[in-house]
Amino acid sequence: MEETPTTLVLLPGLLNDERLWAHQAAALADEVDIHIPDLTRDDSIAAMARRVLDEAPEQFALAALSMGGYVAFEIMRQAPERVLRLALFDTMASLDSPERAATRQGLLELAERGRFIGVSPQLMPRLIHPRWLDSQVSATVQQMASAVGKDGFVRQQQAIIKRADSLPMLGDIQVPTLIVVGADDQLTPVSEAWLMHERITGSRLEILEHCGHLPPLEEPELTTILLREWLAVEFDGRGVRDFVYTY
Template identity: 75%
Template sequence: MDQTSNSLVMLPGLLNDERLWAQQAEALSDQCEVHVADLTQDDSIPSMARRVLDKAPPRFSLAALSMGGYVAFEIIRQAPERVLRLALLDTTASLDSVERAATRRGLLELANRGRFIGVSPQLLPRLIHARWLNSHVSRIVQEMAVAVGKDGFIRQQQAILDRPDSIPLLSEIKVPTLVMVGADDQLTPVREARTIHDGIAGSRLEILPDCGHLPPLEEPERTTTLLREWLAMEPEVKSLSEFVYTQ
């Protein structure tokens, strides 16, 4: 295995920053070199993926949550030979429903008119399990949203709306893959994780009880343990000259 195979790139979700992965990044630093990407600068998923690839080591393991999962799929499209392992948390390979897309466009319109409020108390129950309301978890979620800000939110929502369908890509993913989801995730529910798991041969599905959309914050120890086990899996590593990928 080449010398960069112990590198881990972690992708945050919508209105998230490096704090989403802070506990895992620290805990896993004894096993790998951790890089948390910034997904706030671009307004398309392909551009986000290119920025990540430009800054990433030649080969790396890739962990992603929610919107980060959309970017992870795009990284597989653009540079599959560079990804050694894939962990997909609380994300979907499917496009938005008509209703979900309409909701996103409405939020975009409000933000463009200056009405961006980050993560409101009314939204929190959809993001995290009820046991974490009015806790350090809810504070971190709200602080991250403020840090990303209105302009970052607009870019991210536009990117999500324009993303490609990743269902056809699933069968092409051949690296060791962990699929994780909170049992009570309301935004990307368990059925979405099952679709990804069913589509990626040999993937592992883990459903975390009493957990919402953000396992790295809600269940940090369990998330770290699962990622540590995943990082220990040996991928089949081809030389770059041998790698063949058919889109």
């Protein structure tokens, strides 16, 4: 039987902070200790992972979104014995395509020249589903980006650009793993979630309809439900439960 975690570590994504996980942290606080690390201080994924491990208890459950997923994979390289469960939201194990890598490098160079604008109106529709564009979800995304700021963004992009390919290590993951992706995610699409699901034995894949790249903000209640189930339910690896949430 799998151990029941007493601590849940929640890793934010690029230009995100603790506000990404606000609903989940509040709703689950009576069930587990919550820790949301600051991933803005280091310029490599390996250093981010070491910082998380230094701050975390000996064993913990680990949930991560987007860039946080890259850190989660690195934690699984550095100290897999410390992670009791793994939840991957809207992330990918593969490296960027040449086109995406070039886009990242261009944004990094603009920021280094002092032209950091946070999340632009042009980028917002790629981050969240159109129904949230004129809502508090959009406002929170902007607020988080402003709080991370240019220096944090530069460090994070440098880390992402230099990250390792995590596809080869997916088969080594032996803990109950939940994979969640928004059906309308344009940054880390459903195909990337399926790729991880196929390579992580016994993993569970959840596809959320009418949702973009940020389920913890776009679908906070459902994200909390999925995390609560993942924290409590044993994964037997005998089959796939692909849950598609519809409205």
